[in-house]
Amino acid sequence: MENLLEVKNLNVSFLMGKRKIHILKDVSFNIEKNEVLAVIGETGCGKSVTGSAILHLLPENAEVGGSIKYNGIDITNIHENEFRPYRGTEIAAVPQSPSTSLDPLMKVGKQVSECVTDKKYKYGEHKKQLKESIINIFSKLKLPRINEIYDDYPCELSGGMNQRILISMGIVTKPKLLIVDEPTKAIDWALRKEVIEVFQDLKKERRCAMLFITHDIAAAKCVADRIAVMYCGQIVEIGYTNDVLNNPKHPYTKGLIASMPSRGFHVMEGYMPSFADLPIGCRFEPRCSEKTDNCSKYEPQMINIKNGYVKCFRFKL
Amino acid sequence: MLGYLIKRIVIVFGVLWMVSTLTYFTVHVTPGDTATAILYSIGGENAVSEKNIEHVRDKLDLNRPVYLQYFEWVTNSFKGNFGTSYKYNKPVLYMIKLRLPNTIKLGITAFLISVAVSIPLGIISALNHNRIVDHLSRIFTLLTSSFPSFWIAIIFIIFFALKLKLLPVSGMDSPKSIVLPAITLSLGMMAPIIRMMRTSMLDVMGQDYIWVSRAKGLKESAIIWRHVLRNAIPPIITVLGLQIGHILGGAVIIENIFSWPGVGGLLIDAINAKDTPMIEGCVLVVAFGYTFINLVVDIIYACIDPRLKYSGEGK
Ligand SMILES: Nc1ncnc2c1ncn2[C@@H]1O[C@H](COP(=O)(O)OP(=O)(O)O)[C@@H](O)[C@H]1O
Ligand SMILES: [Mg+2]
Numbered sequence: 001m002e003n004l005l006e007v008k009n010l011n012v013s014f015l016m017g018k019r020k021i022h023i024l025k026d027v028s029f030n031i032e033k034n035e036v037l038a039v040i041g042e043t044g045c046g047k048s049v050t051g052s053a054i055l056h057l058l059p060e061n062a063e064v065g066g067s068i069k070y071n072g073i074d075i076t077n078i079h080e081n082e083f084r085p086y087r088g089t090e091i092a093a094v095p096q097s098p099s100t101s102l103d104p105l106m107k108v109g110k111q112v113s114e115c116v117t118d119k120k121y122k123y124g125e126h127k128k129q130l131k132e133s134i135i136n137i138f139s140k141l142k143l144p145r146i147n148e149i150y151d152d153y154p155c156e157l158s159g160g161m162n163q164r165i166l167i168s169m170g171i172v173t174k175p176k177l178l179i180v181d182e183p184t185k186a187i188d189w190a191l192r193k194e195v196i197e198v199f200q201d202l203k204k205e206r207r208c209a210m211l212f213i214t215h216d217i218a219a220a221k222c223v224a225d226r227i228a229v230m231y232c233g234q235i236v237e238i239g240y241t242n243d244v245l246n247n248p249k250h251p252y253t254k255g256l257i258a259s260m261p262s263r264g265f266h267v268m269e270g271y272m273p274s275f276a277d278l279p280i281g282c283r284f285e286p287r288c289s290e291k292t293d294n295c296s297k298y299e300p301q302m303i304n305i306k307n308g309y310v311k312c313f314r315f316k317l
Numbered sequence: 318m319l320g321y322l323i324k325r326i327v328i329v330f331g332v333l334w335m336v337s338t339l340t341y342f343t344v345h346v347t348p349g350d351t352a353t354a355i356l357y358s359i360g361g362e363n364a365v366s367e368k369n370i371e372h373v374r375d376k377l378d379l380n381r382p383v384y385l386q387y388f389e390w391v392t393n394s395f396k397g398n399f400g401t402s403y404k405y406n407k408p409v410l411y412m413i414k415l416r417l418p419n420t421i422k423l424g425i426t427a428f429l430i431s432v433a434v435s436i437p438l439g440i441i442s443a444l445n446h447n448r449i450v451d452h453l454s455r456i457f458t459l460l461t462s463s464f465p466s467f468w469i470a471i472i473f474i475i476f477f478a479l480k481l482k483l484l485p486v487s488g489m490d491s492p493k494s495i496v497l498p499a500i501t502l503s504l505g506m507m508a509p510i511i512r513m514m515r516t517s518m519l520d521v522m523g524q525d526y527i528w529v530s531r532a533k534g535l536k537e538s539a540i541i542w543r544h545v546l547r548n549a550i551p552p553i554i555t556v557l558g559l560q561i562g563h564i565l566g567g568a569v570i571i572e573n574i575f576s577w578p579g580v581g582g583l584l585i586d587a588i589n590a591k592d593t594p595m596i597e598g599c600v601l602v603v604a605f606g607y608t609f610i611n612l613v614v615d616i617i618y619a620c621i622d623p624r625l626k627y628s629g630e631g632k
Contacts, residue, residue: 057531088534095532100525104624105547114543115533153623169533 004071004177004209005031005054011065012046012053021275023049024233026066028302031177031209036199038212038224038241040256042272046233047213048096051179054211055093056083070177088115094170096181096213098162102154108165109134109150115173137168140201142194159186164195171202178202181213192219199223217260221245226307229253232272232283239308249310251290282313290314318619325615329608334391336604337597341390344593345383351591352379355403358590377403390594399601400594404586409598412583417602419489420572420579424564426495427502432557435507439514443549444541446519454511462508466567470501470574487576498575505567506560513556517549524548551622558614562607 012024024046031037039047052058054068056075067076070091075083087093092115095101103111112134117127131150138146141164154162163186170178180199184192196219202208203223214220220227221241228238229252237250248254255268270287279285285295294313302309352373356364374380390400399409442454477497478486485494521527522545530540572581580599587595619625 052528055532057528084534084536086534087532093529093532095525095529097525101529103526103530103544103548105622106544114530114535114539118533118535118539155624166529169529 002033003030003069004033004035005211006069007050007054007066008069009066010050010053010068012049012058013063014059015061015063019276020063022233022278023275024053027230027233027235028066029228029235029238031211033176034203034207034209035226036203036210036212036224038214038220038227039230039235040215040217040220040227041230042215042256045230045272047230048181050230051093051181051211051213054179055087055091056080088173088175090175091177091179092170092173092175094167094178094180094183096185098159098166098186101166102162104154106153107151108154108157108162109152112137112165112168112172115169134168134172137172138164141167141198142191160188160191163187167195167198171198171206171208174206175208177209177211179211179213182215183212184214184216184219196222217245217256218262228308229256232278233275234283234311235309236284236311237308239305239310243306249305249315250284250312251288251314252284255287282311322616325612329605329612332608333601333604337391337394337601338387340597340600341387341593342383344588344591344596347591349591351403351593352377354589354591358404358586358592386593390597394597399598402587402595402598403592404590404595405592409594412595413580413598413602416578416580416583419577420565420568420581423495423498423502423572423577423579424561424568426499427506427564428557428561430499431503431507431510431560434503435510436514436553438507439511440518440546442511442515443518443522446515451515454515458508458511461504466501466505467570467574469504470497470571473497473501474574487574489578494575494577498571498577501575502564502567502571506563509556510553510560514549514553517552518545521545521548551618554614554617554621558610561610565603565606 007030008028010024010027011022013020013022027046027050029037039050041047049058053062053064058064064076067074069075070086075086102108109131113127113130116130135146135150138149143149143161143164149157149161154165157165163183167180167183170180183199184195187195199210199212200223203210210223212220212223224241226239227241227244228235229244229250230236231252237244237248237253239249244253245257248257252268255266257263258266259268268287273279273283273286279296281294281296281298282288282291282300285291288295292313298313300311300313302311303315350370352370353365355373355377356369378386393400397410401407402409402412405412438454438457442451445451474486474497477484484496485491488494527540527544530544535543568577568579569581569584571577572579573585576582580602584596584599584603586592587599
């Protein structure tokens with residue numbers, strides 16, 4: 001299959017005063033057309049930064065290295081004016097935190113429709129069609145009172161409802177690649193299934209590729225073709241969903257899976273190291289139960305496996 | 318909303334009553350004899366004599382205890398009679414009606430000038446933050462807020478009126494007369510508006526929903542107009558309300574320097590003459606303007622921000 005997105009040795013660091021904090025280190029992955037890649041990992045490991053880097057929406061103090069190719073075109077360093085047309089139409093985003101991602105002074109319907117009106121259609125009859133299609137999306141997402149909600153303000157809706165408004169914003173433009181950031185975080189357990197189904201449908205019917213950022217491994221399992229496991233700014237393991245979940249190779253992946261409620265809730269000990277003070281060797285070494293002498297001295301290399309790689313000294317083909 | 322309005326209007330009256338009471342007794346305890354002050358302000362030193370003082374005291378009932386005088390004034394005020402000016406011997410209301418339009422004219426002109434300058438300047442500073450334009454605007458705000466307005470007024474008079482002879486020194490004789498007092502007054506209120514506009518814009522630009530609007534692929538101009546400005550304006554309205562209050566206070570000084578025949582000049586004259594009913598009248602006008610504008614600001618706020626409807630504040 002053809003690669004829609006190719007990320008190679010992506011490095012991101014932030015200038016904090018005089019200091020430079022290196023967040024992403026040599027992150028590489030591909031997303032094929034119509035493929036869903038889930039990125040899982042604990043909070044603060046750099047998942048959202050990866051998404052922002054692809055969208056060219058990192059803050060001004062960020063420095064980006066490596067290369068990002070979309071549809072074969074290198075978009076790493078292209079100018080803002082050239083990249084803007086990609087946003088929304090080609091690559092869209094479903095942002096995290098529904099409570100802060102919606103403009104508090106604009107009706108939610110307008111916030112969804114402006115994703116489209118600013119580009120393809122102008123006013124007139126299309127406007128009516130657009131509203132219909134948005135209400136259609138709302139009903140698919142099982143939003144209540146779909147007709148009135150269109151003219152509500154974000155403060156009038158619950159967190160879960162706002163989350164689904166954000167999802168509508170991402171899919172209304174029918175993008176080719178959707179970057180979804182923690183879509184199930186603010187959602188009730190009862191609604192989680194519907195939301196996950198929407199993404200499954202999106203993949204099947206609209207043939208939309210996705211970078212599915214989440215720490216909800218169960219959700220990743222339902223939607224993703226492949227899973228990338230991120231730890232402390234690096235991808236430590238990437239592979240087919242079934243392989244990663246049923247036969248995890250990296251000790252961190254094993255730990256993550258063991259911490260799932262359905263697998264016994266065995267939460268890993270220790271904390272992710274601070275980005276300002278990283279271990280010299282493997283970044284997971286201080287928490288690793290399988291460490292060897294080499295682990296604290298050298299950084300493990302990527303070992304290629306079927307459609308992915310593992311970054312661990314312990315792993316042998 | 319209606320209940321809220323009534324509550325607020327009751328508060329306005331409460332504030333006016335407290336302000337006027339405080340003023341009444343403050344004037345009374347300031348040193349100097351009232352009758353002497355009145356005579357002095359009307360006829361100069363020669364008019365002050367034992368006989369005249371007795372006469373004035375008799376005529377104005379100044380020998381009664383102050384609380385009785387106060388009580389009478391309050392009762393009359395509630396009936397809409399604010400008394401007669403000691404100095405001018407005319408009803409206070411009449412004098413204020415004569416002067417207030419001039420103050421309003423000056424105030425509105427100054428307000429419009431400062432809004433027309435400060436809001437765009439604040440926006441430009443925010444959009445170019447930490448670049449040269451922003452630094453220049455910071456220097457401008459520093460200058461306007463650190464020089465007292467009477468000093469600026471004098472510099473303006475010396476430069477534009479006396480040296481260049483472009484504008485009249487004082488008075489209200491020609492349409493050009495308003496230029497200097499209005500600009501002076503407006504300069505004094507620009508700094509907070511510029512700073513607030515800049516801070517508010519920067520604050521909004523750092524919000525997640527602005528990131529989201531970029532992710533939607535909106536044009537930068539659409540983001541600024543539709544999302545940033547709309548969210549940055551509400552805090553500015555509060556500052557504008559406060560600054561209108563500042564105009565009323567600042568006008569007292571500016572009107573005196575430029576001999577602008579407004580309420581401010583009237584108030585200073587009244588204070589010099591210990592003309593209690595006149596002082597009360599002027600203070601009430603200023604206090605009413607202040608509280609009324611704050612009420613208007615709150616109502617505007619409740620109208621533009623949907624969140625207030627649900628927080629109970631606006632109910
Ligand atoms: N603008 C920024 N400046 C400095 N550090 C940042 C910035 N944005 C994110 N970071 C840091 O990058 C790390 C990864 O953040 P993020 O990608 O948001 O994590 P998550 O995986 O939870 O989405 C965090 O440690 C965070 O502190
Ligand atoms: Mg995140």
